[in-house]
Amino acid sequence: MNADLSEDDRSVTGPGENRPTAGDEDWARRVRAGLLRDDVPQVLADAVLEQARAACRDSGRPATEVFGAPSEYVRQRPQESLDPELRARYDRDGVPEGFDASAVVLRLGVVGLAISIGTTAREGWTAEHGYAHAALLAAVLATFLLGGEALRRRGAGRLRSSRSAWVGSAAVAVAGLGAAWALRDDPARVDVPMSAPLLACVAIVAAGVLLRRRRPAAGTAGVPDDTTxxxxxxxxxxxxxxxxxxxxxxxxxxxxxxxxxxxxxxxxxxxxxxxxxxxxxxxLTDGDDAPRRRRAAWRAAAATLFGVLALTNLARSLIDGETGGWWRTVVALLLCGAAVASWVRLARARAPRP
Known part of the structure; x- marks a missing residue:
């Protein structure tokens, strides 16, 4: 094997007498990208490619002859040929069972960074805020954190704790809105240099990425021995x-x-x-594409809703002659692009298997 090739770029044919070829390397990259686009966890995508490498080594033939075109191979859902015990170790987002600190840190950093960028674009590098703003900001952050945790727990099959997290998210949102409303007439104001929250959120995102890279490998999935x-x-x-x-x-x-x-x-x-x-x-779910299509439909609906809201906000600002139209345009374009991409993924999920 060429030592200069990274793990992701190695030929499917692998080491030994079967030397890597440009065609096999390109096939492996395209298969891996297709699997990741279809929400296959990265660890399972790597396992699929390792399985393909072994098959090509045993046959002595290139990947295109053994498995066909990358797009057709991905549509066959090759991850379903992996050991169920291996696939059972991860939830539908590719996260091992249990509390994931990196997800919480990343969620906090990304939401805070989005709010900071929006505030900077709207008010400049110095923003004037009071207690009502602080209460509303805390409520938004806590609501997103608890809502994200509710989704993660549902993705792990923890329905009861997911419902509890949703209730907590709603309670925090109501409490934050109530506090912001009660403090709306408070005259106290503080000039906040926006560079501080921007840098803090970037540092939080970097910490989340570092925690994710150091996340321990998933252990064997199971239930306690005293489970009835x-x-x-x-x-x-x-x-x-x-x-x-x-x-x-x-x-x-x-x-x-x-x-x-x-x-x-x-x-x-x-x-x-x-x-x-x-x-x-x-x-029980092998070969059933309905859950995958249902998830793609939910994502498309949510992305479309956010895109419509962004376009509505942009149109209102243009009609009212408000400043900051450029950043609203950027946000609308990004969200509409995400909506289009989600509908493309939905069409791919609804396509029949070859």
Whole structure:
């Protein structure tokens, strides 16, 4: 293997007598990019390519002959050929089970940076703020943090704690709005140099990226040893609904079928019959594109909503002759571009498998 090639750019054919070729390197890059676009976690995309390298080494043929064009290979969902126990270690965002400090830090930094950039574009490098602004800012940050944590917990199949986080997010939002309204007439004002929050948020984002790179590898997924059969099936149901976005009616049917099969088999515990609920949920959803399409549709709808709001805000500012139209234009273009990209991904998700 060429020592100058990075791990991501190595040929699919791998080391040894099968030397890397430009075609194989390009094939591997395009497959990896396609898998990541389809929300396949990076660690699983790397495992798919490692599997492809082994197949090419064994056959002695280039990747295009073994697997076909990169786009066609990605549409075949090759990640489903990986060991279910490996895929069960990660939620639908590719995050290992458990609390993820890097996600919280990154969420805080990104939201704070967006607010700081918007404030700087609107008011300049020095902004005048009072207690009402501080209360509203704290509420926005806390709401985004709790809302993001609610989404992450649902993605991990933790439906009860996800609901609790949503309730907390709503409570913080209402409390922040109430405090801002109560303090709206307070005359106290402070001139805030915007360079300080901008630099602080950049540092927070950098810390989040560093924490993510140092995040430990996922361990084996499972449930505690004292988990009862009812708790095992409840965990399976929550994983199917939260992590795999299975429709509620089908989820109930799958869980009832698994429960009936376990009772008929006579084993002492469903984990003996099916393995971990995380791995069995992966098995039950293999080959089903409906959850992936549903998630793409939700993203497209949300991106479209934000794009429409940005365009409405831009139009209102132009009609009223307000200053700062350039940054509103930039925001509208970015959000509309994101909406278009989300609809392209939805069309790709709805395309039939080859």
């Amino acid at each position: 059969p009812d708790e095992w099936f409840t965990r399976l149901e929550h994983l199917l609904r939260g992590r795999h976005l299975m429709a509620p009616a089908r989820t109930r049917w799958e869980v009832d079928e698994a429960r009936a099969f376990w009772r008929a088999g006579g084993t002492e515990h469903p984990q003996v019959e099916f393995g971990t609920p995380q791995a069995y949920a992966v098995v």
